Amino acid sequence: MKYRALVASESPEGSIVRKIEELEIGDLPANDTLVKVLYSSLNYKDALSASGNRGITRKYPHTPGIDAAGIIVESPDFRAGEEVVVMGYDLGMNTPGGFGQYVRVPSSWVMRKPEGLTLKECMIYGTAGYTAGLSVMKLVENGVNPDSGEILVTGSTGGVGMLALGMLAGAGYEVVAMTGKPESFELLKTIGASAVISRDALDDPGKPLSRGRWAGVVDTAGGEILANALKSAKYGATVTCCGMVAGTDFCSSIFPFILRGVALLGIDAAQSPMDVRKAVWRRLSGEWKPRNLESLHSTCGLEELEGKIMSMLAGRSAGRVVVSLPHQS
Ligand SMILES: NC(=O)c1ccc[n+]([C@@H]2O[C@H](COP(=O)([O-])OP(=O)(O)OC[C@H]3O[C@@H](n4cnc5c(N)ncnc54)[C@H](OP(=O)(O)O)[C@@H]3O)[C@@H](O)[C@H]2O)c1
Known part of the structure; x- marks a missing residue:
């Protein structure tokens, strides 16, 4: 089965080009948990990965996206249909990330969506x-x-x-x-x-x-x-x-x-342990939730990501960018 993703590839001249491509779910890494991604978000690290920073991503072609929020398709540890968030670890670095409609990751990277937040709100935070x-x-x-x-x-x-x-x-x-x-x-x-x-x-x-x-x-x-x-x-x-x-x-x-x-x-977010993640997210969904959280973001599709990445690299972006990944059915 095919899915859409923003792919950063190396051109024959050695520069990095970004294109939306159709990829095969079967070609995702052989991890145990398949997640249908509904939202991702743009972080500075994504902008670096998408532009060929080898300190973050060693091999191209690559799908960036260190954040993903969506629904379990299959997993040994989660029920199909559960709403989950995957953030950090190797997602979007050398493991295809949230700028694709599916990710396949180890279940130890997956966290149930915190109560009191929608999947989209989780990605406003990201x-x-x-x-x-x-x-x-x-x-x-x-x-x-x-x-x-x-x-x-x-x-x-x-x-x-x-x-x-x-x-x-x-x-x-x-x-x-x-x-x-x-x-x-x-x-x-x-x-x-x-x-x-x-x-x-x-x-x-x-x-x-x-x-x-x-x-x-x-x-x-x-x-x-x-x-x-x-x-x-x-x-x-x-x-x-x-x-x-x-x-x-x-x-x-x-x-x-x-x-x-x-x-x-x-501060390191990527490798922080799951118990710390859960403790922080509990506060993000409660006492630390900014009253104007919604107003701190804009939403875009894969098509508009190019401009957002360039703006972030130039230090011109403001606030959070949520990436919406609609599915046909
Ligand atoms: N350690 C971790 O685990 C971790 C996790 C997430 C992010 N980070 C890092 O945290 C930093 C911010 O990430 P972000 O997602 O918030 O990025 P961002 O949305 O691109 O924001 C960075 C902000 O820094 C300011 N800035 C940009 N260029 C600058 C420059 N040359 N000199 C001084 N200030 C400049 C700008 O704000 P103003 O114009 O308002 O000054 C800009 O909006 C990045 O370096 C990212 O890699 C680290």
Whole structure:
């Protein structure tokens, strides 16, 4: 039986081209659980995989999509027809992913759809929202609470950033959103930012420490932005680090750590264990669900993904993109 998928392939000249193709379900990897995908979502990692980043995807042709939400067709551990979510592990990296109407994965990668969320809402969150949830959980576990002071969210018009902002603001935190998009200042306030600052506002070259301002930081950017956030974290602050849009290296002195007791905590969504996933998703469907979750996304089909991928790679995208994969019957 055939299905449709967005396939990234290497041209004879070595460049990556993306096309919608008809593929055979029988050619999916020989894993035990077949899922009919109804929704996926676009994450930064997908944009990298779709454009030939070998650190993420070694072999092409390849169907990206690190997120998939749909219905079980066959599985040793789930009933046919159960609504499920598959996220991370190797999905969409070297295992054909959610930009196809079917995925076949090990059942250990599959999670029942959390109660209180629709399949589409799960993909409005997707890996980006789950990562935002993991970051918020780290802050909470490290004792950062709404009375601790201001929380900085960097890359705040991005998927991770916007959802972290929505979750934290909804939970009563005072959140300062950092963005490189002046046109988004008002939007970020609507989502719950108490203040919005420009990306270059943290620059304080040469000084090992700036005025301590942040009780917590959800950093999605890395590079110089993370270095600056560390410098301006206040005494006892927790800084989470998940992203690399501004660079994979950063330079910091030891002073934020030894003079202010700042904690820098890494976030990994892809390999996080199932019990942690379930704990975070329970909160995403309850106390951390932003009241305006629906408004934080746009929906597109496979046909429109090309433009969305290019926009994300150029740093121009805002909010989450849900990919809808309708089936004929
Ligand atoms: N560790 C993990 O498990 C994990 C999981 C998910 C995502 N991530 C990473 O988290 C990051 C964000 O992911 P996402 O899905 O939210 O991506 P996204 O939707 O593309 O958002 C990234 C945002 O970063 C800002 N940005 C873009 N280019 C930048 C640059 N050159 N310098 C500084 N800021 C820049 C932009 O926001 P503003 O214009 O508002 O500043 C952009 O909207 C990515 O690096 C992704 O790989 C990691």
